[in-house]
Amino acid sequence: MTKSFKGALLAAAFVLMAGQVSAQEPTPRDSAQPSAGPAVSEPDHKTEAVKHTTAAVDAGKSGSASGVAGHAQEALTHAQALAKQQPSDEVNAAVKSLEDAVSKGKSGDADVATKSAEEALEKLQPK
Numbered sequence: 001m002t003k004s005f006k007g008a009l010l011a012a013a014f015v016l017m018a019g020q021v022s023a024q025e026p027t028p029r030d031s032a033q034p035s036a037g038p039a040v041s042e043p044d045h046k047t048e049a050v051k052h053t054t055a056a057v058d059a060g061k062s063g064s065a066s067g068v069a070g071h072a073q074e075a076l077t078h079a080q081a082l083a084k085q086q087p088s089d090e091v092n093a094a095v096k097s098l099e100d101a102v103s104k105g106k107s108g109d110a111d112v113a114t115k116s117a118e119e120a121l122e123k124l125q126p127k
């Protein structure tokens with residue numbers, strides 16, 4: 001190999017290595033610059049609580065105590081968040097009923113768990 005060819009080969013290897021290193025280094029973000037990702041919105045806790053409570057009631061009507069417990073637990077998470085966002089007696093009562101539905105569902109009592117989930121649904125969807 002000629003010296004000029006070796007020099008060009010060495011220079012090309014250096015450029016490739018430098019490009020790989022700089023591609024791996026994180027670039028500092030300007031804190032005043034907004035994130036380029038999509039905005040993440042809060043879930044609609046009331047809608048989610050109603051959806052999962054309805055699913056808990058349906059599971060209970062099918063005789064699935066564990067189904068009631070699982071859906072009621074998910075509904076409870078949303079109902080508790082709703083209680084923090086929009087405190088009310090109805091939402092607090094729904095939280096208590098959902099806690100009971102989870103407890104009774106975990107103990108295997110599908111009928112009582114379903115009744116508690118139905119009570120929660122009435123509180124979440126007043127007529």
